[in-house]
Amino acid sequence: MxxxxxxxxxxxxxxxxxxxxxxxxxxxxxxxxxxxxxxxxxxxxxxxxxxxxxxxxxxxxxxFSENSVHVKSNVRRGSLGQAKKNDLSFVFEDLSGNLANPSIEPILVTLQPHEDKGVPFAHKGQEFIYVLEGVLTLLLGHEEHELHPGDSIHMESSTPHNWLNRTGKPVRFLCVNAFDKE
Incomplete structure (x- = not known):
């Protein structure tokens, strides 16, 4: 991979x-x-x-895209649990369906246990996170938030942030990035 x-x-x-x-x-x-x-x-x-x-x-x-064909719409059924395993410390499943020039990017992320690498970073746009399972630690600016299943956050991506899994179980969450179109 x-x-x-x-x-x-x-x-x-x-x-x-x-x-x-x-x-x-x-x-x-x-x-x-x-x-x-x-x-x-x-x-x-x-x-x-x-x-x-x-x-x-x-x-x-x-x-992570399987092909480079861009479509106008895409319906995904039963995609949960179909993310490809890799040797990385995370599993990243693109849920966008290869739409051309997307303004949002929905991804399903799985962080492996004790994934605590990296430092907060910033990028353009906004980000929405919804935790499906596990406890996600979110570093956001000078704040730290523990997000549990059913918790969500909507934030400016220009604020330095990072995701961590400080537990012994995988964390799965939906992350939707919205891009600034300049």
């Missing part, structure tokens, strides 16, 4: 005629780290993937 993501990052970066240095400057990730990710030699966190996605002006779901 990481090799596939790395290849997609490189293809998108080179297709847009961007250098590793340019992406490094936008993401504050080192050139050597970005190179290792592109070659499948280093694992990537969701935080880093979001930074790279923003620098390349795509949704993070771009890297």
């Amino acid at each position: 990481e090799s596939k993501i790395g290849k997609l990052i490189k293809a998108l970066r080179t297709g847009r005629k961007k250098t590793l240095k340019q992406i490094s400057e936008k993401t504050e990730l080192s050139i050597s780290f970005l190179s290792q990710v592109e070659r499948g030699k280093s694992s990537i966190t969701l935080e880093s993937l979001k930074k790279i996605s923003e620098a390349l002006e795509v949704s993070p779901s771009y890297f």
Whole structure:
């Protein structure tokens, strides 16, 4: 999975005629780290993937899409539990259905037990989170929130934030990102 993501990052970066240095400057990730990710030699966190996605002006779901066919609408039935397992510390299931130029991005995220990596980050737009199971710890600015099943939050994504799982059980939540169309 990481090799596939790395290849997609490189293809998108080179297709847009961007250098590793340019992406490094936008993401504050080192050139050597970005190179290792592109070659499948280093694992990537969701935080880093979001930074790279923003620098390349795509949704993070771009890297998880099964195909690049864009449709006008999509109905998904019985998708719960069908996310693909990977070697990453999270499972990320794109629920958007490959709509062309989406203004929102619904994803189903599963954080593995004790997933407590990364630092808060910010990006454009707004974010809505609804916890399905487990206890999600949300760092939002200088605040920390524990969200339980049925809890939700709607926030400006420009406020530094991060998701953590400090428990011994997986956490599943729906995250909907709304993008600013500039």
